[in-house]
Amino acid sequence: MLLSLNWLRAFTPYEGTAQQLADRLTMLGLEVEEINRPFAHLANVVVGRVLDCDRHPQSDRLSLCRVDIGQVGTLPIVCGAPNVAKGQLVAVAKVGTVLPDGKEIAETVIRGQTSRGMICSESELGLGEDSDGIMVLKGHFNLGHSLARVLDLNDEVLDISVTPNRGDCLSVLGLAREVAAEFRLPLTLPQTELPEDGAYCDQAVAIVIDEPELCPLYQARIIRGIRIAPSPAWLQRRLLAVGQRPINNVVDVTNYILQEWGQPLHAFDLAKLVGPTIRVRRAEEGQRFTTLDNRERSLLDSDLLITDAEKAVALAGVMGGANSEVTEATTDILLECAVFNPTSIRKTSRRLGLSSESSYRFERGVDQPGSALALERAMALIRESAGGTVLRGVARSEPRPWQAPRIAFRPQRAGKLLGLSLDETFCRTTLQALGCDVIEEDQSVWRVTPPGSRRDLEREADLIEEVGRCYGLDRIPSVLPRAAKSLDQLASLAPKTEFRRRIKLWGQGLGLTEVVNYSFVSTQELALLGLADAAKTITLRNPLSEEQNVLRPMLAPGLLQSVRHNQTQGNTTLRLFETAVVFQPDAGSETGAREPARLGLALTGQRHPEGWPHPTESDAEPTNFFDLKGMVEHLLRHLRLPAATFRTQPDHSICLPCAEIILNGEPCGWLGQVRADIAESCHVRRELFLAEIDLDLLLRHWAESVQSFTTLPTFPPVRRDMTVISAQNLTYAAIQEAIQSSDMELLQNIVLVDRFLPGTKPETEEIRHTVRLTYRHPERSLTNEEVDQLHQGLCNRLQEQLPIRFS
Amino acid sequence: MTVAHPAGSSTLAEQLDELGQALEQGLASAHTAAEVEAIRVAYLGRKGLLAGLMSSLAKTPPEQRPALGQKANQVKALLQEQMETRLRELERRKEHELLARFDPSLPGRAQWLGSLHPVTLVTEDICQAFVALGFEVVEGPELETDFYNFEALNLPPDHPARDMQDTFYIGESTLLRTHTSPLQVRTMERKAPPLAAIAPGKVYRRDSDLTHTPMFHQIEGFLVDRDVSMADLRGTLTAFVHKIFGPDTIVRFRPSFFPFTEPSAEVDISCMLCGGRGTCAGKSCRVCKQTGWLEILGCGMIDPAVFAAVGYDPEVYTGFAFGLGVERVAMLKYGIGDLRMFFENDIRFVSQFG
Numbered sequence A: 001m002l003l004s005l006n007w008l009r010a011f012t013p014y015e016g017t018a019q020q021l022a023d024r025l026t027m028l029g030l031e032v033e034e035i036n037r038p039f040a041h042l043a044n045v046v047v048g049r050v051l052d053c054d055r056h057p058q059s060d061r062l063s064l065c066r067v068d069i070g071q072v073g074t075l076p077i078v079c080g081a082p083n084v085a086k087g088q089l090v091a092v093a094k095v096g097t098v099l100p101d102g103k104e105i106a107e108t109v110i111r112g113q114t115s116r117g118m119i120c121s122e123s124e125l126g127l128g129e130d131s132d133g134i135m136v137l138k139g140h141f142n143l144g145h146s147l148a149r150v151l152d153l154n155d156e157v158l159d160i161s162v163t164p165n166r167g168d169c170l171s172v173l174g175l176a177r178e179v180a181a182e183f184r185l186p187l188t189l190p191q192t193e194l195p196e197d198g199a200y201c202d203q204a205v206a207i208v209i210d211e212p213e214l215c216p217l218y219q220a221r222i223i224r225g226i227r228i229a230p231s232p233a234w235l236q237r238r239l240l241a242v243g244q245r246p247i248n249n250v251v252d253v254t255n256y257i258l259q260e261w262g263q264p265l266h267a268f269d270l271a272k273l274v275g276p277t278i279r280v281r282r283a284e285e286g287q288r289f290t291t292l293d294n295r296e297r298s299l300l301d302s303d304l305l306i307t308d309a310e311k312a313v314a315l316a317g318v319m320g321g322a323n324s325e326v327t328e329a330t331t332d333i334l335l336e337c338a339v340f341n342p343t344s345i346r347k348t349s350r351r352l353g354l355s356s357e358s359s360y361r362f363e364r365g366v367d368q369p370g371s372a373l374a375l376e377r378a379m380a381l382i383r384e385s386a387g388g389t390v391l392r393g394v395a396r397s398e399p400r401p402w403q404a405p406r407i408a409f410r411p412q413r414a415g416k417l418l419g420l421s422l423d424e425t426f427c428r429t430t431l432q433a434l435g436c437d438v439i440e441e442d443q444s445v446w447r448v449t450p451p452g453s454r455r456d457l458e459r460e461a462d463l464i465e466e467v468g469r470c471y472g473l474d475r476i477p478s479v480l481p482r483a484a485k486s487l488d489q490l491a492s493l494a495p496k497t498e499f500r501r502r503i504k505l506w507g508q509g510l511g512l513t514e515v516v517n518y519s520f521v522s523t524q525e526l527a528l529l530g531l532a533d534a535a536k537t538i539t540l541r542n543p544l545s546e547e548q549n550v551l552r553p554m555l556a557p558g559l560l561q562s563v564r565h566n567q568t569q570g571n572t573t574l575r576l577f578e579t580a581v582v583f584q585p586d587a588g589s590e591t592g593a594r595e596p597a598r599l600g601l602a603l604t605g606q607r608h609p610e611g612w613p614h615p616t617e618s619d620a621e622p623t624n625f626f627d628l629k630g631m632v633e634h635l636l637r638h639l640r641l642p643a644a645t646f647r648t649q650p651d652h653s654i655c656l657p658c659a660e661i662i663l664n665g666e667p668c669g670w671l672g673q674v675r676a677d678i679a680e681s682c683h684v685r686r687e688l689f690l691a692e693i694d695l696d697l698l699l700r701h702w703a704e705s706v707q708s709f710t711t712l713p714t715f716p717p718v719r720r721d722m723t724v725i726s727a728q729n730l731t732y733a734a735i736q737e738a739i740q741s742s743d744m745e746l747l748q749n750i751v752l753v754d755r756f757l758p759g760t761k762p763e764t765e766e767i768r769h770t771v772r773l774t775y776r777h778p779e780r781s782l783t784n785e786e787v788d789q790l791h792q793g794l795c796n797r798l799q800e801q802l803p804i805r806f807s
Numbered sequence B: 001m002t003v004a005h006p007a008g009s010s011t012l013a014e015q016l017d018e019l020g021q022a023l024e025q026g027l028a029s030a031h032t033a034a035e036v037e038a039i040r041v042a043y044l045g046r047k048g049l050l051a052g053l054m055s056s057l058a059k060t061p062p063e064q065r066p067a068l069g070q071k072a073n074q075v076k077a078l079l080q081e082q083m084e085t086r087l088r089e090l091e092r093r094k095e096h097e098l099l100a101r102f103d104p105s106l107p108g109r110a111q112w113l114g115s116l117h118p119v120t121l122v123t124e125d126i127c128q129a130f131v132a133l134g135f136e137v138v139e140g141p142e143l144e145t146d147f148y149n150f151e152a153l154n155l156p157p158d159h160p161a162r163d164m165q166d167t168f169y170i171g172e173s174t175l176l177r178t179h180t181s182p183l184q185v186r187t188m189e190r191k192a193p194p195l196a197a198i199a200p201g202k203v204y205r206r207d208s209d210l211t212h213t214p215m216f217h218q219i220e221g222f223l224v225d226r227d228v229s230m231a232d233l234r235g236t237l238t239a240f241v242h243k244i245f246g247p248d249t250i251v252r253f254r255p256s257f258f259p260f261t262e263p264s265a266e267v268d269i270s271c272m273l274c275g276g277r278g279t280c281a282g283k284s285c286r287v288c289k290q291t292g293w294l295e296i297l298g299c300g301m302i303d304p305a306v307f308a309a310v311g312y313d314p315e316v317y318t319g320f321a322f323g324l325g326v327e328r329v330a331m332l333k334y335g336i337g338d339l340r341m342f343f344e345n346d347i348r349f350v351s352q353f354g
């Protein structure tokens, strides 16, 4: 809402500065975002008198003028306006002035003649719509004085951000009421004199409201014999100061009243209304209607229409129709001043994407009892500038008269809730200054009736807020709440929060970088990853763009996005992790989705940081699958969970190869090397590895796991290595399982110490796994002979179970 | 190595003295601990020179023996001391040579540096502050129903206040939560007062420009009990602000509007860059845009309509609620100028935090 200080002062005698007012309004909850001086560009525009005006020697259209601008002297100016003439008082933009359209006035030579300034039209100065010729000033003005000064244009305008509950502050009058209450100033409403003549309005037009819930009040006045013309200058300037474009003396008045009173009005050309009858009814489903902006709209029966006896003439409260618009030829006008149901207006305006100044105010509620005054003032202003005869009285129908709520208010509760000791007199005078009627039924409970403009005041809590707001919320003291909780309800982190925190600290400790990605990705990206199955994803109904139109069903797409961004920035080595929920459709959930928590890992580039001391040869290689697998295993060990098993997951859409992680028999995630085409789409030049782990499952096992102490061994271990030779398709897991299944009590540990392929014909050769076994007896030292015997027995059993040999 | 042999003509006492001098010369030419050891064996060993002299002690007159014995012991102690001194000297020289070759300025073997996202760090900081005040941490779904996100929070359908939060819809009445406030309702539905909780998490609004991202993080806090007042709210938030931004930060309450609180306030804090003056070194402050204040969070007393939705009696209980944007706090705390960097995840950005 733009508030002109000059306009405000027409209602209340505020004498302070704009900045002081802005500060106080902000602390009242009416945040002032900016203070503008809309006519600041006129500082260098001065009053001048045309001394001579001759035809330009080389042009028929141009005149050569000498303009007296007072003490500074006279300026030679070449002027192209047809109406320039000797003796006129004109507005002269001196060299250096920047006009509202951004044009800077410079000294120029036009067809051989020097021009040092410009004689301006109203539109060039941003003072009106007239661009046909230069602006000619009427009256007595001192030459050389600033135009802003002589036309009283030193206005300042506050840009106020009005919260949705304060519809009343979308008007100069509403803001004036706040200012008057805050500064304890009087509030003066404009005096309206409206001579009426001729027929009675309610006999000239019939008003029928079919939908009283959607239109509690409809009133109209008629004026005949007007002449459409530009509005008076003062009215145009007030509109211009708040960014409104003047159009004509009827439309401008409706805009003026909307700004001043917050009451939307609509002017119909009476000659175009059949009947004349005004009917308020619902649209028919699919009915088509062309609004003022010449767009045809398709309507629903939830839309409210104003019709005449035959046709729709306006989309109620939102926009008028093209068929009843006021034009240059209009002589008779029906001026509508109605109240519409906020919800209904909002539905229509949002559905059609058609938000107007009117709909904006109706949505926030207008002052039903106050609307009659707005209509009367509007009629008086039209009559003043357009002439004509105002018919007697008002045609009105008010099926639902305004019922002001009567609110019980307890001053004591106000103080208690605000944490203040409030003076009862302060409460009373504040509520009264805001226009409320206060009856003290007894000392502790008052009856408060708010004014019609304050539709936000419905309950005691609303009144307490008003009292607190006017007292100053910033004056409330600081007190720490006493804890009413007992010690058995110690504050704690939710298990999920606690667990996620551990995971994050683990990642940081391991040297990973945490990333946070958007929860939405594009269907295109999902398609690339083979995840575009619509049944398994959740799509946004109203995405901002196709880039972010679907919720990610796994973390991978987001992580890949992070990889892509970093690669384009030249960050080639990446060790990333992310913890977040993913979204999967679930018809059984009230939200329609499941949100499992996941941990994602992404790895590419160098295994070790660059530089001396150089790592060993294998450490200098780029990172590979086993680095990532090592991290996954480390996480499980870090959480003291049992070891997982890993098995090939064929046909994984993102990774090849890919391994499924199985924890306690349940699938718990996957890891693998990202397929070449996907890695390429992320601009990764080396291999890229991804893992995704089900954190909910991990949390469940973690929460159930019990840590307990095992006595430290006292007797020495004995180690034996065994080299198992087999075809390449025999997995290490098979060897490991075979050893474990032999169930030897004294076998304590198995470690793979080497894996070797001689390498001359790698496709066909046998592979050698060297495994180190640790034997230990808890109660005595083992002899070499005992261990040799055990070890040999194990080798023999393995050879029976597996297609292997030992030499 | 040369070991000086005492002359056969001198007395035993003289020979003992000469032994000491000879040792001193021998040690001076010993450059390693092994050489010192060889000298020790030659002089003090079982078959060494001292032992040789001592064996001739029996041939001396008995009345001289005690004095000579004493002298022999003194010489032995002296010899030992000389050798130890030399060993220490050699040890010192070795240390000195080692230090001369040692270059501590060479780089260590580099380890990967892990980093936490600034959103995580700030969330943790804030949660810790409130947990210390006795709040518990609660979480809820990011995909919400219209009921929890709006209706139960006194935001009926087609209410203009819904414009304040442009919403991503999934279905007719399911949406991505626009704030963490649904956790107020979900928690109050689950528990009876008194309660105090904070709810961190991702929220979503259909808005994207220089200062808005369609996803960001919020922390909601609320406390319900008998006789909770706005002064309690101010005290709690002041304690929190002082913990996060320092004890000199000034807190300002400014009236505002949220459908689920009444009265509602915006909380501003004094600008940490210019100290609330609005100017830094004569130039207008870029952080607070000359106002001296920074908007940091929204808060208020929980609206009776919210209590009605969860079945609390507003005549018996009152409570407060607040919500703050994590990225906003992180930007102020770390001096980050561009909101969008939070979700680009450039490792050169994230690695700055831990």
Ligand SMILES: [Zn+2]
Pocket (backbone or CB within 6 Å): B271, B272, B273, B274, B275, B276, B277, B278, B279, B285, B286, B287, B288, B289, B290, B292, B293
């Ligand atoms: Zn500042």
